Amino acid sequence: MLELQDVTAGYERRVPVFRDVSLTVAPGEAVGLLGPSGCGKSTLARVGALLHRPDAGRVVIDGEAAAGWRHRAPRARRTAFGVVFQQPRLSADPRLRLTDLIAEPLRANGRGNEVTYNVRELAEKVGLGPELLGRRPHEVSDGQLQRACLARALVLRPRWLVCDEMTAMLDASTTAALVAVVEEYRAETGAGLLAVGHDRVLLQRWCDRTAEWSDLGASPGK
Amino acid sequence: MTTSTFPGPSAPVLSVQGLSVRFRMRGGTFVRAVSDAHFELAAGECLALVGESGCGKSVLASALLGLLPGNAETAGSALLGDDIDLLRADERTLARTVRGRRIGLVPQSPAAHLTPVRTVRSQLEETVRELTDTPKPGIRKAAVAAAERAAFPDGHLDRYPHQLSGGLAQRAATALALIGDAPLLLADEPTTGLDRDLVERTVDELKRHTGETRALLMITHDLAAAERIADRIAVMYAGRIVEHADARAFFGEPGPRHPYARGLLDALPEREFTPIPGMPPELADLPAGCAFAPRCPTATSACAVLPPLDDGVACHHALEAQRA
Secondary structure (H helix, E strand, O other), X not given: OEEEEEEEEOOEOOEOOEEEEEEEEOOOOXXXXXXXXXXXXXXXXXXXXXXXXXXXXXXXXXXXXXXXXXXXXXHHHHOOEEEEOXXXXXXXXXXOXXXXXXXXXXXXXXXXXHHHHHHHHHHHHHOOOHHHHOOOHHHOOXXXXXXXXXXXXXXXOOOEEEEEOOOOOOOHHHHHHHHHHHHHHHHHHOOEEEEEEOXXXXXXXXXXXXXXXXXXXXXXXX | OOOOOOOOOOOOOEEEEEEEEEEEOHXXXXXXXXXXXXXXXXXXOEEXXXXXXXXXXXXXXXXXXXXXXXXXXXXXXXXXXXXXXXXXXXXXXXXXXXXXXXXXXXXXXXXXXXXXXXXXXXXXXXXXXXXXXXXXXXXXXXXXXXXXXXXOOHHHOOOOHHHOOHHHHHHHHXXXXXXXXXXXXXXXXXXXXXXXXXXXXXXXXXXXXXXXXXXXXXXXXXXXXXXXXXXXXXXXXXXXXEEEEEHHHHHOOOOOOOHHHHHHHHOOOOXXXXXXXXXXXXXXXXXXXXXXXXXXXXXXXXXXXXXXXXXXXXXXOOOHHXXX
């Protein structure tokens, strides 16, 4: 169970983006979070993935309240989350070949010995061939790079997935392909999903339930 | 969508014939980004060029504006009105008479297109000064009017681009594109990253500005946006236009005829939500025959030969039953 309880968060002291938002994702559940641009839904997703420290409120993961955020979170906690962001160009190190990009989380966690097997298998799942794996981000299209970013998010086999506008830049076919990869992974592992976006049709098709930002009890920040 | 779907008797605003663009790479290889594109665009008409990222759509737009990098080689022609071939015109002509004046560009990422160190007002005023004959005292007023045309709120005129939301930056860029009153509007992915409401508002505004007297070429991967405003659809795959159809027939009955176009529509979440298997080919390494054949469910040995664009579709197995 991933519970966000009465979260208040923002980027400036005393000027939160939103106040008192609560959201729960049950184990194995896929929740789509819908809201207009700039409402703070991405910030909430970052709080849920322990990437942004809220000003107030609690994040409870499987019954245990999170105590630290970002590098202060225990390693086991951090690696329980796989995150895919909207803009693959901004979330991929331009110096790394795609194969190293996907392998980076393994290496960072001292599991470099598993790289060969895991990366090959995952790359195949997301549809990247060996030829593409040897390229750097500027040599591939947005869609191909986002496939690599999704593989990177899955390589540590997280229990929770957070997809923040994962497909906003992508064409219909690539969108459908990436969603299929996420769903296959979830069917295999029972991972929970928080998908953030503004495409209602997509999230309603993809997720078990969708939550409207306006129904989460948010009071305006300022 | 009451405008005529077929070019009227008047000369087309833009006539593209056999346009090809290739990039010379190190080692003498070529990346063929656009191959043999044909289309015409009449006043009052909106053509949506759709396809997945990396299929050559944006290169085509750059070619029309003379903004290709130095290693690009072009072939064919792109007649603007009846006097300028955009592919042959020199930089001076393009800069002084075409860009902004005869072709307005609504850019792909408006936030990156605006000058970051100057306010929206100052950029609007500069554009008004450069592109119109407004006398000096009237410039300030003309800039405000230009902002209003694109529904850009007055109160935000003195802001810098980084202080604008995505939707406002989009409107600022649209306002700039409309100042020159150009007969052709070129919108390159005008809706990337906007939410659904803003997408609809943006494309409706573009459509409204097109009116009866201008033509709109919208390049997009967003099929819903294309369906909303386009009169005609051109589907691009691996640098080629593989289907060119009336928008209503394409999205409704009888539907797309090229298997790629059909797959693209079926991938929409409101339809089957099934991806097209595989990935598009490398533009540096295109097959001799149909580029879609490796991913195509109906491919046969006939597909080793490049299918010509015949009756609006380039496929040996165009879904015959669908033909109206």
